[in-house]
Amino acid sequence: MRKNYDVVIIGGGIQGLALAYYIARDSSQRVALFEKSYLGSGASGRNGEMIRSAFGSRQWIGLWDKSLRLWENLAADLDFNVMFTRHGYLILATSNEELESLKQNLKTQHQFGLATSILDAGDVLRLIPAIGPGIATGGLLQTNGGFARHDAAIWGYARAARRLQVDIFPYTEATDIVVESGRICAVKTANGSVATPMVVNTAGAHDQKIAQMAGLELPTESLRIEIMVTEPLKPFLAKAISAPAMLCYMHQSARGEFIGGAERDDFVPSTSMRNSLGTTSAIARKYVRLFPRLAGVRMMRQWTGLVSQTPDHAPIIGPVPGVEGLLVSVAWSGYGFMGGPGGGKALSEYIISGKVPPEIRPFNLERFKTGQLVNEPAIIKKEHRGK
Ligand SMILES: Cc1cc2nc3c(=O)[nH]c(=O)nc-3n(C[C@H](O)[C@H](O)[C@H](O)COP(=O)(O)OP(=O)(O)OC[C@H]3O[C@@H](n4cnc5c(N)ncnc54)[C@H](O)[C@@H]3O)c2cc1C
The missing domain is CATH 3.30.9.10 (D-Amino Acid Oxidase, subunit A, domain 2)
Structure with missing residues (x-):
């Protein structure tokens, strides 16, 4: 483990691994990824493997169609058969x-x-x-x-990211995030600490715990x-x-x-x-x-x-206002496998350029304060359950 990284990603599901891969492929930033168990041990290795971009809202179609286009060439891009x-x-x-x-x-x-x-x-x-x-x-x-094989997508992204010098640490739980004067400084893990100016929370169902380490509550x-x-x-x-x-x-x-x-x-x-x-x-x-x-x-x-x-069933992707260097890609609900390549690629574009790409702009965290929620009609929602 190095002492410093440009970016630390917490969570080795498809969102974290895709993000790590695209940052390393498209920039020279040094990336570490910590996964508390084996890679794909969360929802990314347990899902129904289904893939589409046929939603009803402009916001969902924009992001998931970016993802579908990446799925189309993913096997060639990763040099690994993801069996799409x-x-x-x-x-x-x-x-x-x-x-x-x-x-x-x-x-x-x-x-x-x-x-x-x-x-x-x-x-x-x-x-x-x-x-x-x-x-x-x-x-x-x-x-x-x-549909694609979920294990293959995880292995494909992990192998390709490692080839590009991403340091991936399975069985290494992130235990704390050090924030000083409103800025990310370091991540503590079960196997030691690393200094970093940027942390991305891709911890899936554990997103709240990671957010709380940086003093943040998520509406998830x-x-x-x-x-x-x-x-x-x-x-x-x-x-x-x-x-x-x-x-x-x-x-x-x-x-x-x-x-x-x-x-x-x-x-x-x-x-x-x-x-x-x-x-x-x-x-x-x-x-x-x-x-x-x-x-x-x-x-x-x-x-x-x-x-x-989240309450509007859409993910939260992008920087977190108030804590410099803290980013999230969380709350993908039942659609984060198909959205993995698109979510990872779009967030990597922000990390590399500093500009939020249009596909993820609607999925910002502030929408829960401003009330500009994303209304997607073509998904299973909480209100459909229990009927
Ligand atoms: C039964 C089921 C069926 C589904 N079907 C589909 C489908 O057909 N199509 C689709 O697109 N989506 C589907 N989904 C949803 C999809 O699986 C998720 O949206 C997606 O996998 C989320 O990916 P992720 O990387 O954000 O989270 P995850 O894959 O959950 O990864 C988060 C990772 O973070 C790790 N972690 C947590 N805390 C820490 C810590 N402190 N330190 C280090 N690591 C930590 C976890 O161990 C985990 O591996 C389904 C989900 C389920 C459960």
Whole structure:
């Protein structure tokens, strides 16, 4: 470990690792990244791997489409196969109101040049005949969306960052941040201290703890999500699918496993990492309703991940006013894997140039004081849960 770094990143998930990689690739700044456990041990190694930029607000489309474009060339850029499968991402509508709302989003998407189109119920069944009858009223298809292997993305970014001299320290917990006269000075870890003028909090569901080390409170809360994988099945689902009104999402891996999650309708906030039988059966019921052929299929594994989220469900990215040298990239909720390359790249541009790029400007921390919240219609929100 060196004594000084230009930038210290706390958290070895996709946001921290992507950021480290882009800073090192595009500048000569010396970067250290501390991860308290193994790389990808947080939500980045536990997610549903789904990728799209088909949202409804200009702010979300702007940032996530930047990310999708980076995903498209990521394997070549990192020289590591992240297994990005671009077979399309379908947002399934299960009511006429939902379909109308997807049509509204389409207008904004086309202003950004997104490859999206509206499907009627017949189109959906022709595209994916395995979907149960009478469920879909239609959908919105993004042809260049899809899914990637989350472990591969983590390993790819970590390996490429190390090649560029980023010092990555797994199993090294950041225990304190030293702030003097309103400026970042150093980070203390379980294995020693390093001096630095800049710290980036990419600690996922632990963002609040890191913020408090620098005397800051974030408007975030931790949210627990469960997911599961079935035994391998013959390929029948090439696309990634989410059904927002059913609070569920899924895809089929190259090995044939059906991977996805669903939330319980009687959602209860919790930070426990234990799986629950109630959620397991909720996921299974929704899977079988959507795909009747899954009845009787065996579940292989199930796990839980924690994400952080804000009141408007959008992330907070950029500098923190009042503490010079403190930055955050937190509260990515259920959309931070797909947003990893874009979030990392945009924040690296700020760190290198000192100018906040337009894609992350709306996601500043001050919005919770000024009331300029980001309203994104095409995501699962707190109010959808517990309905
Ligand atoms: C079940 C589930 C399904 C999901 N599905 C999708 C999906 O399909 N598509 C999508 O885009 N997103 C999905 N998400 C959300 C996505 O996984 C997250 O938004 C994203 O991974 C957040 O990345 P991150 O780097 O900010 O945080 P994390 O990956 O959580 O990384 C934070 C890291 O910080 C470390 N850390 C914390 N405190 C310290 C400390 N003091 N010192 C050092 N290190 C510390 C943690 O150990 C952790 O590794 C899903 C999430 C879950 C849980």
